[in-house]
Amino acid sequence: MAPANNAVVKGASLTNSWSSVDGAVKYVYESYRNEEATDLRWDEELTTTSKTATNVSDDTFWWRVKAVDADGVESDWSELRKVTVDNTAPTWSSTPYHVRPDDPTAEVTVGSEIIMDWVDANDTNPGVTYQYQVSFSDEVTGPDAAFLAPIWTWDNLSESQLDATGTAPGTYYWHVRACDAADNCTRWTDPWEGAVVETSSESVLGSSDTGGQFKKSDVTPSPAPKRSPAQTGGRGGVAGTAVQGRQADALPIRFAIAGTPAAGTDDIPTIGTDVEETNPDALGQVLGAEQTLGQATGGIGGSLQSGSLLTEPRVIAPVAVVLSGGLFWWLVAAWRRRSEY
Numbered sequence: 001m002a003p004a005n006n007a008v009v010k011g012a013s014l015t016n017s018w019s020s021v022d023g024a025v026k027y028v029y030e031s032y033r034n035e036e037a038t039d040l041r042w043d044e045e046l047t048t049t050s051k052t053a054t055n056v057s058d059d060t061f062w063w064r065v066k067a068v069d070a071d072g073v074e075s076d077w078s079e080l081r082k083v084t085v086d087n088t089a090p091t092w093s094s095t096p097y098h099v100r101p102d103d104p105t106a107e108v109t110v111g112s113e114i115i116m117d118w119v120d121a122n123d124t125n126p127g128v129t130y131q132y133q134v135s136f137s138d139e140v141t142g143p144d145a146a147f148l149a150p151i152w153t154w155d156n157l158s159e160s161q162l163d164a165t166g167t168a169p170g171t172y173y174w175h176v177r178a179c180d181a182a183d184n185c186t187r188w189t190d191p192w193e194g195a196v197v198e199t200s201s202e203s204v205l206g207s208s209d210t211g212g213q214f215k216k217s218d219v220t221p222s223p224a225p226k227r228s229p230a231q232t233g234g235r236g237g238v239a240g241t242a243v244q245g246r247q248a249d250a251l252p253i254r255f256a257i258a259g260t261p262a263a264g265t266d267d268i269p270t271i272g273t274d275v276e277e278t279n280p281d282a283l284g285q286v287l288g289a290e291q292t293l294g295q296a297t298g299g300i301g302g303s304l305q306s307g308s309l310l311t312e313p314r315v316i317a318p319v320a321v322v323l324s325g326g327l328f329w330w331l332v333a334a335w336r337r338r339s340e341y
Contacts, residue, residue, distance in 0.1 A: 011056030024067035127181030
């Protein structure tokens with residue numbers, strides 16, 4: 001028999017159906033306004049195994065059916081089944097509908113906790129669920145304002161939030177809607193924008209209170225691993241430091257100093273930190289580290305390696321200045337010694 005007991009259905013077209021009974025020539029259908037079956041709502045004799053009604057208004061009723069053979073012998077009544085007709089979509093409990101993030105154009109760093117949260121919806125019947133939809137564009141279509149080209153859609157969410165942690169970097173638009181047990185749904189909420197970035201373009205190292213939201217967040221880049229003295233030809237690696245204000249579109253560059261590789265290895269000694277080419281203080285941070293070009297014991301040994309600091313065009317000039325400066329003072333000292341004789 002259908003609908004199932006305690007079903008919640010739409011009333012646009014409501015069909016009650018049951019299995020056929022051998023020898024039956026007709027069936028008697030009855031519906032009641034109460035569970036005790038004392039307040040008759042509808043009765044009808046049918047030769048088919050179903051009854052269809054259209055445009056049924058919101059209501060709750062109990063129904064049953066029995067079979068009758070050619071001799072007028074009746075079967076027992078079937079069990080009463082409860083049906084609730086619901087033609088009304090849920091309503092949002094408050095506005096704005098989106099709770100978290102509370103900024104429609106917010107940003108969060110990739111890998112951070114991302115919790116999408118929205119207000120609860122209310123309905124006269126239990127069983128409200130939510131649909132969550134994401135797109136690369138805010139373009140919508142149709143009377144319900146669904147995304148024209150959704151990339152993800154989650155259905156039947158029992159809670160008014162979704163854990164989106166792990167979302168790949170990019171700019172997304174999201175919205176939600178609520179549906180009841182009869183599949184009456186609200187219109188999709190207006191799209192909000194959220195960006196997941198590699199690093200925040202407005203980050204300030206220190207405190208953060210994002211609460212897992214799409215917000216400007218603090219960024220502390222992970223330092224590159226230190227290398228052992230054996231790997232760096234006697235020059236120990238320098239631990240990386242966080243660079244404030246890292247740009248989301250900056251390209252990290254690995255800085256290295258040329259040196260003599262340890263026996264049996266082709267490793268080039270490196271200063272173990274990533275800096276951004278968009279940061280004007282990057283070279284200063286590298287040269288100001290514990291082990292700098294000026295601290296080399298016997299000059300810079302070895303040859304210039306492809307991919308090292310000294311072969312980077314942006315670094316050749318500063319290194320040349322350092323070397324030419326040393327040559328200048330050596331010439332001055334030699335001139336002074338010559339003038340003494």
